[in-house]
C-alpha cells in the first residue's frame with residue numbers, strides 16, 4: 375500500500391431527531407457528518423433537537439431579540455436604532 379494514500383475523512387451517521395427521543399433510522403432523519411464534528415455537536419448540545427438548540431440560543435443567549443431570516447439572524451428592530459448590524 376502506498377504511503378501517499380490520502381487519508382479518508384471518517385464519517386458517522388447522526389440522527390437529526392435522536393433515536394432516544396423517538397427519531398427513526400429513516401433517510402430523512404439521518405445526516406452523514408465528520409466524526410469529530412459529530413462528537414463536538416453532542417458535547418455541546420447533548421441530545422437536543424435542532425429546534426431546541428435554536429430556541430435555547432435565541433431565548434437564553436440572545437434574549438429573544440433575534441429572528442431567523444433566510445438562515446441568517448437579524449436583530450429585531452425595536453425602538454430607535456442606528457441601522458447598523460452589531461455582530
Ligand SMILES: [Zn+2]
Pocket residue numbers: 387388389412416
Ligand atoms: Zn448524533
